[in-house]
Amino acid sequence: MLLLVAGSAAVAGAARRAPVPAPLLLVAAGLAVSFVPGVPEVPAYVLDPHVFLPLILPPLLYTAALDSSYLGLRAALRPVALLSVGYVLFAALAVGWAAHLLVPGLPLPAALVLGAVVAPPDAVAATAVARRVGLPSRITTILQGESLVNDATAITAYRVALAAALGEGATWAGAIGEFLLAAIGGIAVGLLLMVPIHWLRTRLREALLLNTLSLLIPFVAYGLAEWVHASGVLAVVVVGLYLGHRNWQVDFATRLQEAAVWRMVAFLLESSVFALIGLQLAVLLEGLGDYEATRVAWYAVAVFLVVAVSRFVWVYPATFLPRLLSRRIREREANPGWKGPFVIAWAGMRGVVSLAIAFSIPTTTHGDGTPFPERDLLLFLTFTTVIGTLVLQGVTLPPLIRLLKLPGRDPQAETLAEANAQAQASLEAERRLEELLADERNALPPPLADRLRAVLERRRNAVWERLGTVNPVTGESVDDTxxxxxxxxxxxxxxxxxxxxxxxxxxxxxxxxxxxxxxxxxxxxxxxxx
CATH class of the missing domain: 4.10.860 (DNA Excision Repair, Uvrb; Chain A)
Structure with missing residues (x-):
């Protein structure tokens, strides 16, 4: 495990200087290492969902939620909900039905288990690639929002499908009830925790203690929600969004330490989980000894194609049908065109969460102890789908964005907005400074008072200088110099x-x-x- 973490961090660090996103290099490195003689297998408990989901998923979701925009997600609530709930269920049905028709002897409930496993795009993959390729802000918000919530939908759908596959009498009414309990319960737990946690964060003044609390928050939210049979994913997301939105109310020392700590945690976890994906290939191939190679390859290609095509089939109607049916939407929102939905449809990379859920498929049924139908094949198809989406879609996404010439962020406009905001804040601070200095209790020697004024002036001018000309000798802006x-x-x-x-x-x-x-x-x- 130490070699896994150290090697993953080294590859991820090297990937920062490469044109390929780090997740892809990590997966490739894991694939290569898995075939090196003498390399030990990754212990099975690492991807055991009882270990992975409570220990790895909460901090990754929490960091993504802290960095997400609550206001942006609220503005994009409709597309996020249609993707994180509607698309996941649609993809699970589409993939399950296709696998049932494709694989001889695979019962429909077992095929739906596969569909639920590969349905959710991964939070880590979406965030990592979106940061690297510089997607437009609304598209990035939609992808991040989808990936924050869709795991809850997929896990619930998986439980229902698995119950049917094991002969435990799952019904549509029971499935809907379980989904509502998970969703409403998870949100309720998040709402219950977020206010007292924020109150505690604003009252404590010891940065070290607060950062210790920060490390515990995602695990507490996830564990409490799962304890009451609700969605731990949604509980973590709700708490993370609330605390991120109000992070400005926390002591500055806590913010500085917290940002550094969570950057390190996210870096190590993201690096390790993508390397884990690659390391599983050798293990999964051992379970396919009885299958014909060409037939298994055909199954893998077919499932990948269904996953990729089903996202396009869902995204375009989900984007344009609400506009056709609602005049209010047409008036409030600009026409997204066909390019933005195309990128959203192509950016549905799967990740290690799908593998972790797949490894929780039992080896036998609970009824008579017979082997679970085609379990080894389902694990392999999950792996190839994850690899296929990461490699094919992840590699082609940056050139696709350049080819489509999507309007990205405008650095000049953003700098101008920042300068205007800083100017307003500095003027208010200067007014407050003069008001304070007029009170004899705040008397300062003129040099010290002038220093406070100079600090405000420097802060106000720094952003404007970024818009200025560069040094003809060094090429630096005044700001850089x-x-x-x-x-x-x-x-x-x-x-x-x-x-x-x-x-x-x-x-x-x-x-x-x-x-x-x-x-x-x-x-x-x-x-x-x-």
Whole structure:
């Protein structure tokens, strides 16, 4: 496991300098390593859903929810709901029915189990690729929102299909009831937890304690929801969205530490789970000894095609039918055209959650102990579908976006909006500063008062300078030159402090205090212009 984490982090770090998204290189590396002689198999418990889902999925969902826009998701609620609920159920039925017709002797309930397993696009894959290729903001919001919620739909559909496959008498009424219980219960648990957790976060002032609490939040929300047989996924998402939306009310030290901690956690988990996908190939091939290679390959291609085509079949009607049926939608929302829905349809990468759910398929039925129908084949088809969507769709998505010439983010417009916002905030801060200085209780020497005014002026001008011309000699903007010079000055001070420590003029404790002060100044200089 240590080698898995270390190797995954190394490949992911190298992928940042490669033109290919990191998830694809991680999967490829895992595939290659799985065939190296002497490499131990990944323990079966790693992808055991009783281990993976409670320990790996909550922090990944929580980090994605913290980085998501509550207001953006609320504005895109209709397309997100149609994809995260409607599409998942449609894909499960489409894939299940196709597998039932395709594989001789595969009962329909067992085929629907496969459909539910491969139905949900993966939160990690969607977020990672969307960040890398720079999708338009609305498309990114829709994909992130879909991937946050669809796991709950897929897990519920899987449980219903599995109950039918095991002969436990699943009914449509029972299925709908279980889905409503999972959805409403998960949202209720999230609503119940989010306010007291936020209250606690705003009352505590110890950053270390608050970050410890932050690491526990997704596990508490997920575990409590699952304990009452509700959706842990939805509970984590609700809490994460609420806390992310109100994160500005938390102490600044907590925000700085929390952002760094969760970036590290997300990096390690994302890297490891994609490598795990590749490492499973050798294990799955061992279970296919009795199957003809060409026939199994045909099954894999056919299931992948059904997964890919069914998304197009769903996305376009789900995009344009509401516009045709509702005049209010036509008036409030711009026509999305055909390009945006095409990218959304093509961006349905599957991930390790599908594999984890697939590995929970029992080996035997509960009734008479007979083997579960075609279990090894279902696991293999899940794996090939995940690999196919990650490799084919993930590799072609960036050139597809460039080919379609989708309007991405406008850096100039965003910088202008940022500058205007900063100008308004600085003017209000200057008004408040003069108001405070007029009170004799806040009297300051003129140099210190002028320093406060200079800080506000610098902060206001920094963003406007980003819109200015570049240095004809270095090619840097004024903003970049300021940041570079600030680093040079801080570096010179840092070197002097170290020399004084080495000469024993100051001790290590004082050195750490001085260096922390410089670190904060360097971070402030960087953030002013980042």
């Amino acid at each position: 300021y940041r570079r010079l600030a680093r040079e000055l801080i570096g010179a001070e840092r070197a002097v402090f170290v020399k004084l420590r080495d000469a024993r003029y100051i001790d290590d404790e004082m050195l750490r205090t001085l260096l922390r002060r410089l670190d904060l100044e360097e971070a402030a200089a960087h953030r002013e212009t980042a």
